[in-house]
Amino acid sequence: MDKSRRQLGLFSVLLIIISTIIIALIMYTLTLDKIHDIALLKLIGARNRVIVGLILQQALLMGAFGYALAW
Numbered sequence: 001m002d003k004s005r006r007q008l009g010l011f012s013v014l015l016i017i018i019s020t021i022i023i024a025l026i027m028y029t030l031t032l033d034k035i036h037d038i039a040l041l042k043l044i045g046a047r048n049r050v051i052v053g054l055i056l057q058q059a060l061l062m063g064a065f066g067y068a069l070a071w
Contacts, residue, residue, distance in 0.1 A: 027062070034058060 038051055 023066075030058065030062070 034055065037054065041051055041054075
């Protein structure tokens, strides 16, 4: 009984670590794309308000997706 609890706890910890790494890689990739978009918008002459709106939009979508996935 105690051995199975330890194995389940170890599995849970490993699952959390792997999930964190995968989420971090996804966020890194999306951030690189967003940096490219921001640089392009700045080159075009977009206002800061437009850029902040895009960043907030992505943050809200990622937060909603993460919440839905966790639920």
